[in-house]
Amino acid sequence: xxxxxxxxxxxxxxxxxxxxxxEASKILSDNQTxxxxxxxxxxxxxxxxxxxxxxLFEFVHTTETIGMGEHPTKAITQKPQASISLGFQLxxxxxxxxxxxxxxxxxxxxxxxxxVKTVPGVIRPAIATNVPKLKNGFGxxxxxxxxxxxxxxxxLQFGMLGSLYAQHVYGAENPSVALLNxxxxxxxxNMLTIAxxxxxxxxxxxxxxxxxxxRDLFEDHIDVIVCDGFTGNVVLKLAESFYALTLRKGFxxxxxxxxxxxQYGGSPILGVNAPVIIGHGISNPEAIKNMVLLxxxxxxxxFIDKVKAAFK
Amino acid sequence: xxxxxxxxxxxxxxxxxxxxxxEASKILSDNQTxxxxxxxxxxxxxxxxxxxxxxLFEFVHTTETIGMGEHPTKAITQKPQASISLGFQLxxxxxxxxxxxxxxxxxxxxxxxxxVKTVPGVIRPAIATNVPKLKNGFGxxxxxxxxxxxxxxxxLQFGMLGSLYAQHVYGAENPSVALLNxxxxxxxxNMLTIAxxxxxxxxxxxxxxxxxxxRDLFEDHIDVIVCDGFTGNVVLKLAESFYALTLRKGFxxxxxxxxxxxQYGGSPILGVNAPVIIGHGISNPEAIKNMVLLxxxxxxxxFIDKVKAAFK
Numbered sequence: 102x103x104x105x106x107x108x109x110x111x112x113x114x115x116x117x118x119x120x121x122x123x124e125a126s127k128i129l130s131d132n133q134t135x136x137x138x139x140x141x142x143x144x145x146x147x148x149x150x151x152x153x154x155x156x157l158f159e160f161v162h163t164t165e166t167i168g169m170g171e172h173p174t175k176a177i178t179q180k181p182q183a184s185i186s187l188g189f190q191l192x193x194x195x196x197x198x199x200x201x202x203x204x205x206x207x208x209x210x211x212x213x214x215x216x217v218k219t220v221p222g223v224i225r226p227a228i229a230t231n232v233p234k235l236k237n238g239f240g241x242x243x244x245x246x247x248x249x250x251x252x253x254x255x256x257l258q259f260g261m262l263g264s265l266y267a268q269h270v271y272g273a274e275n276p277s278v279a280l281l282n283x284x285x286x287x288x289x290x291n292m293l294t295i296a297x298x299x300x301x302x303x304x305x306x307x308x309x310x311x312x313x314x315x316r317d318l319f320e321d322h323i324d325v326i327v328c329d330g331f332t333g334n335v336v337l338k339l340a341e342s343f344y345a346l347t348l349r350k351g352f353x354x355x356x357x358x359x360x361x362x363x364q365y366g367g368s369p370i371l372g373v374n375a376p377v378i379i380g381h382g383i384s385n386p387e388a389i390k391n392m393v394l395l396x397x398x399x400x401x402x403x404f405i406d407k408v409k410a411a412f413k
Numbered sequence: 414x415x416x417x418x419x420x421x422x423x424x425x426x427x428x429x430x431x432x433x434x435x436e437a438s439k440i441l442s443d444n445q446t447x448x449x450x451x452x453x454x455x456x457x458x459x460x461x462x463x464x465x466x467x468x469l470f471e472f473v474h475t476t477e478t479i480g481m482g483e484h485p486t487k488a489i490t491q492k493p494q495a496s497i498s499l500g501f502q503l504x505x506x507x508x509x510x511x512x513x514x515x516x517x518x519x520x521x522x523x524x525x526x527x528x529v530k531t532v533p534g535v536i537r538p539a540i541a542t543n544v545p546k547l548k549n550g551f552g553x554x555x556x557x558x559x560x561x562x563x564x565x566x567x568x569l570q571f572g573m574l575g576s577l578y579a580q581h582v583y584g585a586e587n588p589s590v591a592l593l594n595x596x597x598x599x600x601x602x603n604m605l606t607i608a609x610x611x612x613x614x615x616x617x618x619x620x621x622x623x624x625x626x627x628r629d630l631f632e633d634h635i636d637v638i639v640c641d642g643f644t645g646n647v648v649l650k651l652a653e654s655f656y657a658l659t660l661r662k663g664f665x666x667x668x669x670x671x672x673x674x675x676q677y678g679g680s681p682i683l684g685v686n687a688p689v690i691i692g693h694g695i696s697n698p699e700a701i702k703n704m705v706l707l708x709x710x711x712x713x714x715x716f717i718d719k720v721k722a723a724f725k
Contacts, residue, residue, distance in 0.1 A: 246595060249595060249602060249603035249604075249606075250603045250604050281647060283558060283561060283642070283643055283646040283647065283650075290561060290643070291561035291562045291641075291643045292561075292562050294643075314646075314647070314650045315646065315647040315648065315649065315650030315651035315652075315653075315654065316650040316651065316653055316654035316657075317654075318651060318654065319654070319658075329603075330595070330603075331595055331602070331603045331606070331644070332643070332644060332647055334595040334626075334627065335593060335595065335626070335627040335644055335647070335648060336627065336647060336648075336651060337627065338595075338626045338627030338628040339627035339628065339630060339648060339651060339652070340627075340651070340655075341627075341628055342627065342628035342629075342630065342631070343652075343655045345628075346631075346668070347659070347664070350664070350666050350668075352659070352662070352664045352666075354662050354664075356658070356662075
């Protein structure tokens with residue numbers, strides 16, 4: 102198993118990424134190899150400083166990078182030697198089993214769709230994220246930004262993708278899937294959610310439990326929450342800001358702690374032909390470590406095969 | 414000045430509404446009269462118990478009510494003697510200067526549009542709510558549920574309505590108006606927000622400061638936040654649930670305390686020809702009191718005249 106990691110991605114790269122890789126390597130099995138993509142000359146001193154054996158890693162050396170502010174499509178097409186571009190090239194060739202980066206989100210999305218491409222039958226891939234449940238564990242919220250405008254059939258598919266992810270990667274049995282809406286009754290909502298509710302109500306593809314409202318996001322019985330990428334992105338950023346406020350004000354609590362992105366490492370792109378994970382721009386070594394472990398879990402669970410089979 | 418209050422609206426009516434009216438009456442001037450609409454026979458013993466002089470109030474007696482679960486349009490048309498219906502009838506006739514209720518939100522919205530009607534030039538009225546600013550005071554968020562599907566010209570008008578409200582009722586000077594979006598750059602967003610940004614950028618009707626993201630909702634420099642009613646409702650309910658969680662967990666903080674709806678009493682419907690305020694279903698006497706005082710402020714500020722002038 103080859104787990105690809107862009108060591109140049111994120112605000113604290115390559116230091117945070119390389120140190121995160123070191124931590125992850127302590128947990129990975131012998132047949133699970135981390136492939137570090139980026140500037141090897143910058144990585145080696147960091148490995149040495151951490152007392153890590155550089156022979157445990159494979160390297161794909163490059164000095165080119167895609168910056169956080171660059172236009173995704175332009176960057177991916179005009180910088181084939183950038184770490185993100187190389188990662189996707191290797192992923193497409195099968196030299197990697199997964200690829201993750203805490204770098205340019207748009208480039209990760211575009212890169213995945215250009216290289217490994219969307220699973221046949223999937224209209225649009227979605228970015229999924231974790232939402233903490235009140236008691237313990239996490240629900241899955243999608244889409245959180247890949248698709249600002251959605252149609253009902255796209256949201257229906259997000260339900261399928263989220264359900265498969267919750268089941269195979271998180272081990273939820275018969276995951277419950279809810280539609281984020283502005284009323285519990287099926288006739289409530291905007292044109293998109295009313296039409297989506299009708300589709301979801303009839304589907305046999307997942308366990309639809311109906312509409313939920315903004316206040317129900319953290320309920321323990323909900324495994325997957327479906328919304329368009331505009332709503333999901335607003336919700337995600339609002340939740341992050343609340344978490345940041347509780348931290349700043351010194352509130353300490355198990356539930357709020359589980360908003361910490363470090364704990365789950367990154368947001369997978371669901372619906373493309375390989376495990377691809379986007380890390381938070383401010384990822385620290387702990388977050389990178391967990392992004393690598395999530396990559397491994399996605400590979401081990403054969404999540405991609407499950408998606409392909411479901412959309413066949 | 415005649416301030417109309419539905420004493421039958423809300424989960425704790427008529428007790429909470431009548432006690433709230435008593436508290437408000439202690440603050441109102443002699444020429445500011447509270448008109449209590451609902452079952453007078455139920456109200457009198459509550460007034461007596463509170464040691465209040467019933468002659469300070471005017472009464473419009475009725476035993477009919479509209480329940481929380483009733484279909485708004487049906488209820489308003491089929492129950493002309495219900496407290497909400499009577500309130501709007503009196504408001505339309507000019508016998509009241511404002512009307513508020515913590516009862517059926519939909520009936521309040523439909524009632525206002527059927528009776529006093531939308532201000533000429535306003536495409537769709539919006540429900541506005543308070544969002545606490547980090548340091549102190551409140552921003553205004555609209556729409557939070559009146560219009561699940563919006564078009565760019567409707568959102569542009571929400572900017573005007575919110576700006577007028579922040580200026581005249583909250584005393585904000587040259588209020589800053591932001592568009593809730595999923596990126597700060599003007600090309601970011603969904604089709605609705607991208608088109609709306611173009612309109613807002615060109616408007617002279619208010620002080621547009623650009624896009625904000627979900628994480629910026631509480632920033633001190635933002636007076637008005639515009640979004641469609643779907644997004645606003647999800648945001649509002651998510652924020653309420655966070656506040657409820659901080660309470661449940663015993664966190665105590667000035668900022669979080671300002672999420673407490675009791676402090677501002679209710680959500681005005683902006684864009685109709687009279688001050689109309691919808692209270693929270695769980696309103697207690699403190700919330701009712703503040704809803705009455707907000708009604709008075711809307712009347713005193715001649716907010717409706719400002720709206721009419723702006724849309725002429």
